[in-house]
Amino acid sequence: MFVGHTALALAAKAREPKLSLGLLVAASFWIDLVWPVLLILGVERVRIEPGNTAFTPLAFESYPWTHSLMLVLLWGAAFGLAFVARSGPRAAVLLGALVVSHWFLDLASHRPDLPLWPGTSPLFGLGLWYSVPATFLVEGSLLAIGLTLYLRTTKPLDKAGSIAFFTFLGLQLVIWASGPFAPPPPSATAVGWAALITWLLPFWAGWADRHRRTGIA
DSSP states (O other): OOHHHHHHHHHHHHHSTTSOHHHHHHHHTHHHHHHHHHHHTTSSEEEEOTTSSSSOOEEEEEOHHHHSHHHHHHHHHHHHHHHHHHHOHHHHHHHHHHHHHHHHHHHHHSOSOEESSSSSOOEEOOOGGGOHHHHHHHHHHHHHHHHHHHHHHEEESSHHHHHHHHHHHHHHHHHHHHGGGSOOOSOHHHHHHHHGGGGHHHHHHHHHHHTEEEOOO
């Protein structure tokens, strides 16, 4: 998943308007923010294999520290606890749940490559990525729902509130929609460095959100 994670962050903003969209996006993408760092360091591994699924040529060989269910639960607990004093227990639970939601959305899209724990573990994945049309339909529907909820509960304060938000969304749509048709990346290391662009998303979302107000539903 890609825009599916953004969809949950947008929906969560409607649920907890006091939280910055930037923080919500950071939570929903958290394990994909850590993953490229560990990939570049050689701690986790991916292989370029065109045809691995219809949607992506990436074969995720080993990523237990970011994408095993056990570690995702720990990441979620740590993320929530990091903000409980500042945002309160309800918001902290929501942030932790967003971190954990990443694994379950990936479960829907990935082929069976998601472990339950580091080491020898069964691998899981429902394989939505085997079909490009099905991926566009399911993930696009999630985004449409999340976007509708967000736009119903926020309004731009100025032009930046519209421009920043829709360029934030547009960049993701371009990356997501072009993925199945783009040439395979040259190497796993290149994947890691390119994936660092994901770190822009929370800051971009936070910038857009500062130029919007909530409470108009």
